[in-house]
Amino acid sequence: MSEKKIQNSESLIGSSVPRLDGREKVTGEALFTDDFQFGPNLLHGRIVRCPHPHARILHIDTRKALELPGVRAVVTGEDSDDHIGLYLKDRFIFCKDRARFVGDPVAGVVAVSEEIAAKACELVDVDYEVLEPVLDPVQGFDKNSPLLHPDLGEYVCASYIDPEPGTNVANYFRVRKGDIESAWDKCSAVVERSFRVPHVQHVPIEPHIAVAKVADGGKITLWSSSQSPFAQRNLIAEALGVSQSDIRVIAPYVGGGFGSKAGVSVEGMAVVMARKVSGFPVKLRLTREEEFTCSFVRQGLVARTKVGADKAGNLLAMKTEYYWDAGAYAEYGVNITRASGYSSTGPYRIPNVWADSYCVYTNHPVGGPMRGFGMPEIHWGIEQIMDLVAEELGMDKVEFRLKNCLQGGDRNVTGMVMHPIGLSECISKAAEAIDWDKEAAPTVPGRKRGKGLAIMWKAPAMPPNAGSSAWVRLNEDATVSLGLGGQEIGQGTFTVAAQMAAEALGVPFGWIRISTPVDTRYSPYEWQTVASRLTWSMGNAIAAAAKNARTQILDLAAEHWDENPDDLDIRNGEVISYRSEQSMPLKDMVVYGLPVPDGEGWHGGPIIGHGNFMPTYVTDLDNETGQGTRAVVHYTTGCQAVDLEVDPTTGQVVIHKISSAFDVGKAINPEQVRAQMEGGVVQGISTALLESLQFRDGQPVNPGFVDYRIATSVDIPTEIIPIIVEVPQDDGPWGARGIGEHPMVPTAPAIANAVAAATGVRILELPLTAEKLYLKMEEAEKD
Amino acid sequence: MSFHTINLKINDVAHTASVEGNLTLLELLRERIGLTGTKNGCFSGECGACTVLMNGEPVNSCMVLAAEADGARILTVEGLAENGRMDALQEAFIEETGTQCGFCTPGMLISARALLDRNPNPSEEEIKQALRGHLCRCTGYVRIIRAVQKAAALESRRAA
Numbered sequence: 001m002s003e004k005k006i007q008n009s010e011s012l013i014g015s016s017v018p019r020l021d022g023r024e025k026v027t028g029e030a031l032f033t034d035d036f037q038f039g040p041n042l043l044h045g046r047i048v049r050c051p052h053p054h055a056r057i058l059h060i061d062t063r064k065a066l067e068l069p070g071v072r073a074v075v076t077g078e079d080s081d082d083h084i085g086l087y088l089k090d091r092f093i094f095c096k097d098r099a100r101f102v103g104d105p106v107a108g109v110v111a112v113s114e115e116i117a118a119k120a121c122e123l124v125d126v127d128y129e130v131l132e133p134v135l136d137p138v139q140g141f142d143k144n145s146p147l148l149h150p151d152l153g154e155y156v157c158a159s160y161i162d163p164e165p166g167t168n169v170a171n172y173f174r175v176r177k178g179d180i181e182s183a184w185d186k187c188s189a190v191v192e193r194s195f196r197v198p199h200v201q202h203v204p205i206e207p208h209i210a211v212a213k214v215a216d217g218g219k220i221t222l223w224s225s226s227q228s229p230f231a232q233r234n235l236i237a238e239a240l241g242v243s244q245s246d247i248r249v250i251a252p253y254v255g256g257g258f259g260s261k262a263g264v265s266v267e268g269m270a271v272v273m274a275r276k277v278s279g280f281p282v283k284l285r286l287t288r289e290e291e292f293t294c295s296f297v298r299q300g301l302v303a304r305t306k307v308g309a310d311k312a313g314n315l316l317a318m319k320t321e322y323y324w325d326a327g328a329y330a331e332y333g334v335n336i337t338r339a340s341g342y343s344s345t346g347p348y349r350i351p352n353v354w355a356d357s358y359c360v361y362t363n364h365p366v367g368g369p370m371r372g373f374g375m376p377e378i379h380w381g382i383e384q385i386m387d388l389v390a391e392e393l394g395m396d397k398v399e400f401r402l403k404n405c406l407q408g409g410d411r412n413v414t415g416m417v418m419h420p421i422g423l424s425e426c427i428s429k430a431a432e433a434i435d436w437d438k439e440a441a442p443t444v445p446g447r448k449r450g451k452g453l454a455i456m457w458k459a460p461a462m463p464p465n466a467g468s469s470a471w472v473r474l475n476e477d478a479t480v481s482l483g484l485g486g487q488e489i490g491q492g493t494f495t496v497a498a499q500m501a502a503e504a505l506g507v508p509f510g511w512i513r514i515s516t517p518v519d520t521r522y523s524p525y526e527w528q529t530v531a532s533r534l535t536w537s538m539g540n541a542i543a544a545a546a547k548n549a550r551t552q553i554l555d556l557a558a559e560h561w562d563e564n565p566d567d568l569d570i571r572n573g574e575v576i577s578y579r580s581e582q583s584m585p586l587k588d589m590v591v592y593g594l595p596v597p598d599g600e601g602w603h604g605g606p607i608i609g610h611g612n613f614m615p616t617y618v619t620d621l622d623n624e625t626g627q628g629t630r631a632v633v634h635y636t637t638g639c640q641a642v643d644l645e646v647d648p649t650t651g652q653v654v655i656h657k658i659s660s661a662f663d664v665g666k667a668i669n670p671e672q673v674r675a676q677m678e679g680g681v682v683q684g685i686s687t688a689l690l691e692s693l694q695f696r697d698g699q700p701v702n703p704g705f706v707d708y709r710i711a712t713s714v715d716i717p718t719e720i721i722p723i724i725v726e727v728p729q730d731d732g733p734w735g736a737r738g739i740g741e742h743p744m745v746p747t748a749p750a751i752a753n754a755v756a757a758a759t760g761v762r763i764l765e766l767p768l769t770a771e772k773l774y775l776k777m778e779e780a781e782k783d
Numbered sequence: 784m785s786f787h788t789i790n791l792k793i794n795d796v797a798h799t800a801s802v803e804g805n806l807t808l809l810e811l812l813r814e815r816i817g818l819t820g821t822k823n824g825c826f827s828g829e830c831g832a833c834t835v836l837m838n839g840e841p842v843n844s845c846m847v848l849a850a851e852a853d854g855a856r857i858l859t860v861e862g863l864a865e866n867g868r869m870d871a872l873q874e875a876f877i878e879e880t881g882t883q884c885g886f887c888t889p890g891m892l893i894s895a896r897a898l899l900d901r902n903p904n905p906s907e908e909e910i911k912q913a914l915r916g917h918l919c920r921c922t923g924y925v926r927i928i929r930a931v932q933k934a935a936a937l938e939s940r941r942a943a
Contacts, residue, residue, distance in 0.1 A: 492883070
C-alpha cells in the first residue's frame with residue numbers, strides 16, 4: 001500500500017460541509033407534515049376553544065354540530081382519558097370540568113373539510129360558568145387569589161418537582177447558600193430592581209400540524225411536526241392507556257420549532273379525534289391565530305433582584321425572587337422554574353445566594369419551553385443589574401465581568417464544580433470585536449450612540465437521565481444508513497450527525513445517509529430535540545454506534561488476515577493494516593462477509609453497529625438549599641456586545657454591530673455554528689425590541705402578524721460578528737457542547753445595557769419598544 | 784357553490800382545472816395539483832411562505848383566488864430548476880446556508896428570483912426591501928441576503 005493511501009484523510013470534525021438537507025429544501029422536495037398525501041379518506045379536525053380565561057364547563061351539547069352534513073364526529077373531555085404532561089401531569093387533552101385560558105380546547109370536530117369542521121365548531125353549544133381569573137403571577141401567588149388547580153396535590157410529577165397543593169404554585173425551587181443577611185453589610189454597592197418579561201411566542205413559520213390514524217384494533221399512527229416523537233409516543237400512551245409500541249410517530253422535517261413543538265400539544269387532540277373515526281386519517285392544523293396562543297407561549301416573568309459587591313468589585317451577595325407566569329398548565333414549564341433557580345446567579349461567582357423561584361398558574365396560555373428555557377428571561381434582569389452594580393462602583397463593565405465571572409474549577413450557585421469554560425475569552429473577544437474601549441460618534445448628528453454587553457450561561461434542562469441512541473448499518477456498497485431519533489428542526493443536526501458518523505467510522509462524508517423521517521417504529525430512541533443537547537448527547541450515541549460497527553469490521557478483517565485488530569484502521573472507506581500494509585475496500589466485506597481461505601466457508605455477516613448515551617452523573621439537589629454535587633451535565637457560556645445608536649426624536653434603536661462569542665467546546669461544523677449565532681441574535685433582537693403577546697382581561701389582543709411583529713430583513717443589524725471559542729467538554733463528542741439556544745439569551749440585556757449607555761435611560765420591562773424608550777427619555781429630560 | 788374552469792400554465796406545464804369560486808391559488812397548487820413546495824404559513828398574506836410568481840410578479844398565493852389565475856403563467860419553487868440544473872439562487876442558498884428549517888425558503892427563492900429578473904445587480908438594501916415581506920425565524924436573514932448577492936454575481940458572470 002502506498003504512503004499516500006495510509007495518510008490521514010482530512011478530519012470531518014471542524015469542517016464546514018454544506019447542509020445535507022440543502023438541496024431538498026431549495027427545490028421544494030423536502031417533505032413537511034402538511035405535504036404528505038393521505039388521499040380522499042382524509043378527514044379534518046377543528047377545535048372548539050373556551051372564550052373565557054377561566055370557566056367551569058357545565059354542559060356541552062354536540063347534537064347540532066353532529067347534524068351538520070359532512071361532520072363525522074365530535075369529541076369532548078369525555079373522550080380523553082387520563083392526565084397528560086411531561087414533568088407534571090396537570091392537563092387533559094380536552095378539558096373535562098374546567099377551562100383555564102382563552103383557547104383551552106373544549107371539543108373537537110371531525111369533518112370532511114376544514115371549512116365544515118369550522119362551521120360545526122360554532123354549533124357546539126357549551127354552557128360555562130365564568131370564574132374569576134388570575135391574570136398576573138404575583139396576584140396568583142397571593143394565597144387569596146382564585147385557586148386554578150384544586151387537584152394539584154393529586155397530580156403525578158417528577159421527583160425533583162415540588163408543587164404546593166392548595167396554592168397556585170406548581171413548582172417551588174429555592175437556593176440557600178452562604179449567609180445572605182450578614183453579607184449586605186460587607187457590600188459597598190448594593191442595587192435592587194424589579195424586571196418584567198412578557199409572554200412571547202415562538203412563531204415557527206410552519207404552524208403546528210398533526211395527522212392521526214387509528215386502525216388494526218386501536219393501533220395509532222401519528223404524523224406530526226414534532227421535536228419530540230418519542231416523548232409524544234410516551235405521553236400519549238400513558239394518557240390513553242395504550243402501549244408505547246402501539247403508537248407510531250412519524251416525524252418529517254419541522255418548519256421551525258424553538259420549543260413550541262416539544263412535548264405534546266395538538267398531537268393528543270388529533271389522536272383522540274382519530275379514535276372516533278377509526279380507519280380514517282384526521283388532520284389537525286392550527287391557524288396562525290391559534291398558533292399564537294394555543295400551543296405554547298414563552299412564560300412571563302416578574303423578577304426581583306438585589307445584588308451587592310465590595311469596594312474592590314467582588315460580588316458578595318445576590319437575592320432573587322422569580323414569579324413565573326406559567327399560564328394555565330405547567331406540565332412542561334415547571335422545569336423552567338427549576339432551571340432558572342439553579343442558574344439564578346448567571347455565570348458569576350457569588351458566595352452568598354438566596355433564590356426563590358415560583359411557578360405560578362395563571363389564566364394565560366400554556367407557558368412552555370422556548371429557545372433558552374428561562375435563560376433569556378432571567379438574564380434580562382441579571383445582566384442589567386450587574387451593569388448597575390459596576391456603575392455604582394465606577395468600574396468598567398467588561399472588567400467587572402472578567403473579575404467575577406465563573407472559571408473552570410469554581411463552585412457555582414448549586415455547589416457544582418465548574419468544568420473548564422472559555423467565558424473570559426468570550427467576553428474579551430466579544431468586547432474587542434466592537435472596539436469596546438473606543439468611543440464612537442453617532443452616524444447622524446443628534447443621535448446617541450452607546451455600547452453594552454451581556455454574558456450568559458445555560459445548561460441543558462432535562463431529566464437527569466435523558467438518553468440517546470443510534471445505529472449505523474453498512475450497505476452493499478459500504479454506504480452507511482445512520483439511524484437516529486433526533487429531529488432536523490433547522491439547526492443542522494442531520495448534517496453534523498453525518499459528519500460525526502463518517503469520522504468515527506472512517507468513511508467519506510458522502511457515504512452517510514440519514515434514515516429519515518424519524519419514525520418511532522424504526523428509529524432508535526431519543527428523548528427529545530430540545531435543550532441544545534443533540535450534538536452532545538446524540539453525537540455521543542452516534543460515535544458509540546460507529547465505533548461498535550468499526551470494531552466488528554476490524555475484528556473480521558483481522559481474522560481474515562490473521563492479524564491483530566489493533567494494527568488495523570478504517571480510512572476513507574478501506575480497511576488498512578499498518579503492519580502488513582494490506583488494504584481492502586469495505587464494500588467487499590460489510591454485507592456478505594469474507595470467505596475463509598480454500599473455500600472452507602465464510603465469516604462475518606451484515607454489519608450493524610449500535611450505541612447509546614445517557615448521562616449517569618447528575619445528582620439530586622437538596623430541597624431546602626438547592627445544593628448538590630452536580631445539578632446539570634454542563635453549561636455553555638458566552639457573551640454578546642452591542643454597538644448601537646438611539647434616535648431621540650423617535651426612540652428608535654439602530655444596531656450597528658453585535659458580536660456574539662460562545663464557548664461551544666468544539667465546533668463540529670463551524671459555519672453551522674455561526675448560522676445558529678446569527679439566527680439567535682436576530683431572534684434575540686426581535687424579542688428585545690418588538691415582541692410581546694398582549695392580553696386584556698385574559699383575552700389575547702394581538703394574535704396575528706399585523707399586531708405581533710417579528711424581525712424582518714430590514715430589522716437586522718448592519719453587522720453580526722459570530723465568534724467561536726473552543727474549550728473542550730470532557731464528555732462531549734470531540735469535545736462539543738450545544739449552541740442552538742444560547743445565542744438569543746444575552747441579546748436583550750446587551751441591547752438594554754447599550755441603550756442605557758447611550759441615553760442614560762434604563763428599561764426594566766421587555767420589550768424595549770421605541771415608544772417606551774421615547775417616553776422614558778422624555779420623562780428623564782423633565783426630571 | 785359555483786365552479787369555474789380555468790386554464791393556466793404552471794412551471795411551463797398547461798393545466799386545466801375546475802375550481803370552486805373560493806379556492807385559493809395556494810390550495811390549487813398544494814391540494815389539487817400536488818405541488819407542495821409552496822408553503823402555507825399563515826393563510827392571510829402576512830408571512831410570504833406561499834409566494835409564487837404570477838405572470839412574473841410575486842404574489843401571496845393564499846390571497847389569490849384560483850379563478851383569478853385563469854390564463855396566468857405561474858412559477859413555483861418546483862419550476863426554478865431547469866432540466867435538473869438548479870437556478871443560481873438555489874445553488875447559492877445551499878452554498879451560503881441560506882436555509883435552516885427550510886419552510887420560508889421556497890417563498891424567499893421566488894421573491895429573490897423576481898428581484899434578480901428585474902434588477903440583476905441589487906444592492907444589499909434592495910435585497911432587504913425585496914424580502915421584507917418574508918418572515919424567517921431561523922436564519923436572521925444574514926445568509927439569505929448573502930446568497931442572493933452571490934447568485935446575482937454568479938448570473939452576471941454567466942451572462943458576461
